[in-house]
Amino acid sequence: MPGRVTIADVATRAGVHKATVSRALNARTQHQVNTATVKRVQRAARELGYVPNVIARGLRTSLSMTIGVILPDLTNPLFPPIVRGIESHLSGRSYTALVVNTDGKDDAELAAFDSLLERRVDGLIVATGKVEHPLLADAYARGIPVVMLNRGTARGEYPLVVGDDAKGVTDAVEHLVRLGHRDLVHLAGPADFTTSLARSEAFTAAARRHPGLKHSIILASAFSIAAGEATMAELLARPEELPTAVVAGNDLIAVGVLRALRAHGLATPGDVSVVGFNDMPFAEDLNPPLTTVHIPHHEMGVQAARLLLEGIESGAQHGITITLPAELVVRSSTAQPREHSIRGPLTHDSTPSSS
């Protein structure tokens, strides 16, 4: 069976030494070989179905041509476009991405990191966004280039690619204020994510620019639908204090908010306006279509990959930050604030919100 065809087989068939085959088949060294020989070698390779062994090459060159991508959960619709962006930049450059999920757990992150080290990845894109990263120091010590994606480290010694969180949140707040809202809540993600911080700070700063605007921040336990729904349910337990608009930490939280409102018999945006963050796929197909901040995720992946490859090839890393534009996409989950008052207790519909 073929598949076991090596450079030696090609050499024999072409009647040259295997070193010559290596040179002939490698774009960078091809010019050192007689054109006729190159042709002969290529033909022999094709006839035998030869496929270069990247593993063996990697052992010799100590380059795996592989980069590791560490993210919390591929199932979060935010990440597939990022991954595809990364791959679109890599694929033409004969790099491959190895994607691992951590589910936000430190031990899983460590295990993932180890498995990437074992495979001698040439670089790392880290998109888990925890404020603290034990493994980063390790990567640094081992001289492995790292690019942070979406969420930076506390110290910021690595290249970083982010969406413009501050602008996005600010635009969201301005949009709501312009609609007439005077009572806003930011339902933020957990405090150990740098994005939560960035968005929270932007929220407060934007709100303060409007005297008399009531605003507060509540932390959800995760960037998830369930966390959004649970946290919103707590808010709904005190209907007299219900804000007229909620700025969610991300779209997943926003979906949770929508579910909670529906379960309590409230209308969006009739009773409460909701803004998300990310503009994930299907945001426009939600009920109601979600007003949210669009972040160019594919492009974030591309930029991260580009930065990483630069770092790998130059051997030097600088702590540059690339901020990609955020843009508010106004759909139907935001409108003028309600004029009626909401009195408790609310019907808490315990059946699934989808029914």
Place this chain on the structure above:
Amino acid sequence: MPGRVTIADVATRAGVHKATVSRALNARTQHQVNTATVKRVQRAARELGYVPNVIARGLRTSLSMTIGVILPDLTNPLFPPIVRGIESHLSGRSYTALVVNTDGKDDAELAAFDSLLERRVDGLIVATGKVEHPLLADAYARGIPVVMLNRGTARGEYPLVVGDDAKGVTDAVEHLVRLGHRDLVHLAGPADFTTSLARSEAFTAAARRHPGLKHSIILASAFSIAAGEATMAELLARPEELPTAVVAGNDLIAVGVLRALRAHGLATPGDVSVVGFNDMPFAEDLNPPLTTVHIPHHEMGVQAARLLLEGIESGAQHGITITLPAELVVRSSTAQPREHSIRGPLTHDSTPSSS
């Protein structure tokens, strides 16, 4: 810098030969080494920050401990859960998955396949679902185990993991008939996907069981929102022939159908009932919440990985098919058929359906 620590360094530090280190660090050969020596070696390894080089090991054992996953598009929400299922089975067994996207293009598929071959993947999970697969013969010739996921080959010589398409579609049809529908259209995926075939056949078979039931099949150009929307728009151009219910080839097509209906000022399910297929994430958050066929995607990934590893480890492949249960999830996009008639021409709202 560490990271360049090899087995030889550990050997020196532990005062043993590198072969002993290899044995001591490998679970399978560890018993051949004196317990005290094992401890010493482990300590030395830890102190030096030694990380085994899977690449080098792979070169020696001709096992890359890597499997390739070929799919159309990670951005299709159907796939992330599958990928995670695959990984959850692999990770504990020290295998890693290399995921590549083809976007349904044959040349991209070939390129992806090549890059996986170059990396000497030990096996392949193919989830692109084309009826014809030029590369499969190649993989077979090279002795690379392959498992088909979601969509089988025309001939079926490989292990196959699928959802129970027939049951799912049948249940959907029965559900609609029970609601009183007598005029159904199946908006199927393209003909060169085996799932399209399976679902179409099941649709026709189920419909024929009900005398007097009007039913027809229309092919969408892709399993995508855009294709679903475009195809549904064509149907809506002849409102007098509009069916009372649409069974979509998958959820993406269903989303397109929902968009088209909304754009034409029609209500779901008031004017037309819609059923999807897959129960992708957020299906319950659509407007309206989508009645669809749930397929256990994560489990499909697990089973595919299990089958593949069995094939790799036994060296033998058998053409077994694992069918996972499909279950209709009734939400709010289906109801009794309309009793009013729909007269054209419909308002074709050309602004985005999300506005």
Place this chain on the structure above:
DNA sequence: TTGAAAGCGCTAACAC
């Protein structure tokens, strides 16, 4: 322009 030889880091016979 091509060949010879060494070696990347590891494991697997085979000795001892």
Place this chain on the structure above:
DNA sequence: GTGTTAGCGCTTTCAA
């Protein structure tokens, strides 16, 4: 139980 040796498939000096 441990050391010796060879070699996985490739690239890269160094010679010719």
